[in-house]
Amino acid sequence: MLEDTIIAISTPLGYGGLGIVRLSGKKSLAIAKKLFKSKKNKAQIPPRHPILGNLYHFEQKEFFEEAYLTYIPSPHTYTREDMVEISCHGSPVILEEVVRLGIKAGARHARPGEFTLRAYQRGRIDILQAEAINDIIQAPSYRQVKISFSQLGGSLSQKIASLRNQIINLLSQIEASIEFPEEGLRISAKQISKTMEKAIHSLKKLVESYNLGKTLSEGLTLAITGRKNVGKSTLFNSLLQKERAIVTPYPGTTRDYLCDKLNINSSIFTLIDMAGFGSPLHPAEKEGMKRGKILASQADGVLLLLDSSQGESSEDFKLIRKFKNKKTILLFNKIDIPQKMSKKNIKSRAESLPALGISALKGTNLGKLKEMIHEFFVPSQKQGEEIILHLRQKLLLEAMLDCLIDGQRLLKEGHPEEIYAEEIRKTIPLIGQLTGEIRMDDIIEEIFSKFCVGK
Numbered sequence: 001m002l003e004d005t006i007i008a009i010s011t012p013l014g015y016g017g018l019g020i021v022r023l024s025g026k027k028s029l030a031i032a033k034k035l036f037k038s039k040k041n042k043a044q045i046p047p048r049h050p051i052l053g054n055l056y057h058f059e060q061k062e063f064f065e066e067a068y069l070t071y072i073p074s075p076h077t078y079t080r081e082d083m084v085e086i087s088c089h090g091s092p093v094i095l096e097e098v099v100r101l102g103i104k105a106g107a108r109h110a111r112p113g114e115f116t117l118r119a120y121q122r123g124r125i126d127i128l129q130a131e132a133i134n135d136i137i138q139a140p141s142y143r144q145v146k147i148s149f150s151q152l153g154g155s156l157s158q159k160i161a162s163l164r165n166q167i168i169n170l171l172s173q174i175e176a177s178i179e180f181p182e183e184g185l186r187i188s189a190k191q192i193s194k195t196m197e198k199a200i201h202s203l204k205k206l207v208e209s210y211n212l213g214k215t216l217s218e219g220l221t222l223a224i225t226g227r228k229n230v231g232k233s234t235l236f237n238s239l240l241q242k243e244r245a246i247v248t249p250y251p252g253t254t255r256d257y258l259c260d261k262l263n264i265n266s267s268i269f270t271l272i273d274m275a276g277f278g279s280p281l282h283p284a285e286k287e288g289m290k291r292g293k294i295l296a297s298q299a300d301g302v303l304l305l306l307d308s309s310q311g312e313s314s315e316d317f318k319l320i321r322k323f324k325n326k327k328t329i330l331l332f333n334k335i336d337i338p339q340k341m342s343k344k345n346i347k348s349r350a351e352s353l354p355a356l357g358i359s360a361l362k363g364t365n366l367g368k369l370k371e372m373i374h375e376f377f378v379p380s381q382k383q384g385e386e387i388i389l390h391l392r393q394k395l396l397l398e399a400m401l402d403c404l405i406d407g408q409r410l411l412k413e414g415h416p417e418e419i420y421a422e423e424i425r426k427t428i429p430l431i432g433q434l435t436g437e438i439r440m441d442d443i444i445e446e447i448f449s450k451f452c453v454g455k
Helices: 028-035 092-104 114-121 127-138 142-152 155-179 189-217 232-240 283-298 314-323 343-350 366-377 391-412 417-425 427-435 441-449
Strands: 006-009 016-024 036-038 051-057 062-072 083-090 220-226 258-264 267-273 301-307 328-333 355-357
Touching: 006 092, 006 114, 016 028, 016 092, 016 114, 028 036, 028 051, 028 062, 028 083, 028 092, 036 062, 051 092, 062 092, 083 092, 114 127, 114 441, 127 142, 127 155, 127 427, 127 441, 142 155, 142 189, 155 189, 155 417, 155 427, 189 267, 189 391, 220 232, 220 283, 220 314, 220 366, 232 258, 232 267, 232 301, 232 366, 258 366, 267 366, 301 314, 301 366, 314 343, 328 343, 328 366, 343 355, 355 366, 391 417, 391 427, 417 427
Parallel strands: 220 267, 220 301, 301 328, 328 355
Antiparallel strands: 006 016, 016 083, 036 051, 051 062, 062 083, 258 267
């Protein structure tokens, strides 16, 4: 498949001032010359220099668009193959026709992410850098762009390479002490433990960073819950600053659930508005409560809303007990009207849950609430700390961590070197899977299937 020349539109679908069609492979320039004629009738296309010309429809024998062609020879290209980019007006009709003619002339339509896949297969980037490319394209915040740009430059790859070198050096010393004990090459258990502890510490920090990475790339789910008619939908709308949920004075308005995204300081939260708890008046409301319980239990965090204009009820205390062991913020709503609820009584039952008085209707303290949400749910990041954005990466790092922890335990228990060395050795193929040195076709296919066509 690497011998094929591929073609695809590289700019987003739709209408625009500029559109780009990209080719990669040995026949890129030869195919492009069938579609493009220089206005200066140049026989040679100089590399890395845009040439103005017209697009030629070789089936109908006519020109149909003005364009620029840029030829970039291998190996100094994105794919390390010969590449051509044709820039013209961003008309879907024109761009699709260029691709169709390119296929007629001998190219093959690129699959999603195939240009980046070729960059990986040619050794220009590793899998961590490939993931960073797609992360930059799909980044929901500027903060994630900065993290992904750093990883595209190799920051995470270098950290993993350093970790790999530590482990290989340790293994080589252990192996030498096993094979040549009489040569004075024996490494002490204290030295082994110290090196392993350093690697374990690095891995733990990377694994823990996924908690922040998830908020930046995927977002955290926050369930807005409470009794019926406490103002959940009003809070949902007020935080989103749009009339997303229907609000009425009548209990039980929300019978299903609604979801929407909220960006707070570059962290993404998915807010869930759901049916309130209480006695259902309709089968649909009963089903809504059932779904709400499931959603709240599965959410990353909970905003538990209480109506402070009413006295505290047994249902309020029941909900506090239910969510006090989950990451929960307690909200006293409707502080803009006379208060009847004993906040002191509620807080004594809520123990250490953070609490805030708000008015979802008037917007009182919603700015403070957003600050509290970010501070409470988003882990902090130290300057220069690497952030893991993908579950795939986290799971492999956890597996490596488990191997080293098992190896350290066996060392402390006094087992022979061969036994704990085997646990350490298990981390090497896991590192290979992480960076893509060990290619697992199903994983590679899944990673690149998430890319857009043309990248």
